[in-house]
Amino acid sequence: MKNELLAGIALVLAVAPAGAQEARQISVPGNPILADGDYYSTDPAPFVADGALWILAGRDQAPPDVNDFIMGEWQLLKTDDPKSGKWTHYPAIAKPENVFAWAEEARAYAGQIIQGPDKRYYLYAPVLEKDSDAQDRFAIGVAVADSPTGPWRDAHPAGPIISQRAPVKNDIQNIDPTILIDDDGRVYIYWGTFGQLRGMELERDMITPKGPERSIEGLTGFFEAPWIMKRKGVYYMLYAGNRAGPKSDCTPAVYHACIAYGTASSPMGPWTYRGVALKPVSSTTSHSGAVEFKGQWYLAYHTADAKGGGHFRRSVALDRIEWDDSVTPARIRTVVPTLRPQPPLAPTRNIARAASATASNAPLPVQYWIKSLNDGITKAAPLPPDMWGSWSPNNPASQWIEYRWNKPVTIDGSRIWFWNDQPAGSGVGVAPPASWRLEYWNSLGNGGWKPVPGASAYGTEPGAFQDVTFPPIRTRCLRAVMTASGDGKSHAGLAVQEWEVLAPKTAPPVVRDAEAKPAPGCS
Numbered sequence: 384m385k386n387e388l389l390a391g392i393a394l395v396l397a398v399a400p401a402g403a404q405e406a407r408q409i410s411v412p413g414n415p416i417l418a419d420g421d422y423y424s425t426d427p428a429p430f431v432a433d434g435a436l437w438i439l440a441g442r443d444q445a446p447p448d449v450n451d452f453i454m455g456e457w458q459l460l461k462t463d464d465p466k467s468g469k470w471t472h473y474p475a476i477a478k479p480e481n482v483f484a485w486a487e488e489a490r491a492y493a494g495q496i497i498q499g500p501d502k503r504y505y506l507y508a509p510v511l512e513k514d515s516d517a518q519d520r521f522a523i524g525v526a527v528a529d530s531p532t533g534p535w536r537d538a539h540p541a542g543p544i545i546s547q548r549a550p551v552k553n554d555i556q557n558i559d560p561t562i563l564i565d566d567d568g569r570v571y572i573y574w575g576t577f578g579q580l581r582g583m584e585l586e587r588d589m590i591t592p593k594g595p596e597r598s599i600e601g602l603t604g605f606f607e608a609p610w611i612m613k614r615k616g617v618y619y620m621l622y623a624g625n626r627a628g629p630k631s632d633c634t635p636a637v638y639h640a641c642i643a644y645g646t647a648s649s650p651m652g653p654w655t656y657r658g659v660a661l662k663p664v665s666s667t668t669s670h671s672g673a674v675e676f677k678g679q680w681y682l683a684y685h686t687a688d689a690k691g692g693g694h695f696r697r698s699v700a701l702d703r704i705e706w707d708d709s710v711t712p713a714r715i716r717t718v719v720p721t722l723r724p725q726p727p728l729a730p731t732r733n734i735a736r737a738a739s740a741t742a743s744n745a746p747l748p749v750q751y752w753i754k755s756l757n758d759g760i761t762k763a764a765p766l767p768p769d770m771w772g773s774w775s776p777n778n779p780a781s782q783w784i785e786y787r788w789n790k791p792v793t794i795d796g797s798r799i800w801f802w803n804d805q806p807a808g809s810g811v812g813v814a815p816p817a818s819w820r821l822e823y824w825n826s827l828g829n830g831g832w833k834p835v836p837g838a839s840a841y842g843t844e845p846g847a848f849q850d851v852t853f854p855p856i857r858t859r860c861l862r863a864v865m866t867a868s869g870d871g872k873s874h875a876g877l878a879v880q881e882w883e884v885l886a887p888k889t890a891p892p893v894v895r896d897a898e899a900k901p902a903p904g905c906s
């Protein structure tokens with residue numbers, strides 16, 4: 384017992400006070416770095432200081448069923464060697480309302496720390512202005528400290544250096560700053576979201592806008608989260624891109640984002656799109672920063688992969704960047720995300736995970752994601768890409784979703800989880816189906832889609848699994864055919880968060896073998 388206690392203490396050992404909370408040392412076997420759900424960490428901004436690799440991160444604090452960026456403070460992670468898995472975690476190094484007298488609490492958005500020419504550290508921090516009549520109160524303040532862990536104080540107490548009123552009027556949301564001190568000492572800041580990217584030179588004091596504020600173009604699909612860096616004389620801009628669609632190299636679903644990047648030969652462009660540095664992650668937002676540390680480049684990004692994680696409970700991960708120097712300018716090879724060792728999957732009768740999914744409305748409207756049908760995840764407050772959906776301005780009376788397996792499978796049950804934002808019977812929005820049924824592909828005789836015989840009742844209640852059982856059948860394709868609810872004038876859309884298909888508990892005799900031999904297709 385004593386030894387167990389000592390082992391626990393060795394894992395989380397207080398090392399030094401940082402602000403209000405003590406730092407602790409952690410030993411982690413991989414991504415996410417903070418994975419136990421105690422502290423979520425988001426919007427990583429890596430930097431090198433005092434011979435160590437640091438990551439500035441925000442902290443997601445939203446309850447699991449709240450879809451909002453509730454982010455009360457910034458925190459730091461530090462390592463001397465990313466491979467070692469040994470990190471020091473400095474929680475709560477700064478809170479907006481403690482650093483900036485003019486700022487509101489709970490919106491410690493994506494910041495960046497960079498060491499200035501005076502050797503002090505500068506924190507560029509997007510926060511909400513308390514007293515502002517701006518249509519969007521997000522603004523970027525600058526804080527300064529002698530150490531990354533603080534104490535941080537406002538470097539420009541007169542107010543934010545960038546807002547909808549400073550240094551010039553703009554009408555964008557002023558968040559996600561990223562800074563470059565160029566080799567000649569000139570300082571540049573870039574920021575923006577919702578497809579608007581701005582860039583501007585700062586004075587060498589790191590604080591005073593020199594201007595002009597420019598719109599940055601050429602970065603295809605730019606959504607938010609810019610990250611500026613320079614390698615071998617080339618300027619690189621990483622960013623969250625959301626050019627969506629079935630043929631997009633970035634993301635199939637618009638709520639998700641890839642990390643895309645472009646290059647330029649001067650800080651203000653022109654910029655040329657170069658490709659995808661990181662495919663979409665498990666959180667809808669994607670936000671990255673890159674840094675060279677001891678000769679190796681790393682990409683820090685966030686995911687929803689920690690315990691209890693979600694789109695608003697994100698966690699920082701770190702992986703290597705490999706460069707393709709055989710072309711000019713050098714390209715970033717798409718980063719391969721790694722995960723800490725995972726426990727073996729619990730045995731399950733659900734064989735939907737092995738199927739590929741399609742639907743009557745393929746290609747889906749880009750807010751939905753077909754892959755969410757069989758990802759094993761249901762949420763109390765899902766976003767559209769957490770489900771298959773069919774909503775459109777003119778919804779048809781019926782839709783289907785379909786699983787295809789490579790080989791015939793034997794099944795005797797199914798569970799489906801409908802999602803709705805309108806009550807049953809509605810002719811607008813997304814409502815539970817008026818009715819639905821399972822059909823299987825029968826390749827015998829004339830073949831075709833047949834209702835699954837002997838099925839139990841088809842429940843339509845949304846927000847919980849609806850179970851159906853039936854005598855075992857053998858098939859290669861299964862459909863859930865849904866009749867949309869309607870009010871006589873129009874039909875509602877349909878949405879399914881998860882659809883499971885169950886193999887028999889044991890291996891009972893197959894009473895209906897629809898697949899004497901594997902069929903090449905199911906239509």
Ligand code: FUB
Pocket residue numbers: 425426441452492493558559607608668669670
């Ligand atoms: O964390 C809040 C916002 O989510 C950031 O500002 C965006 O880049 C996205 O990561």
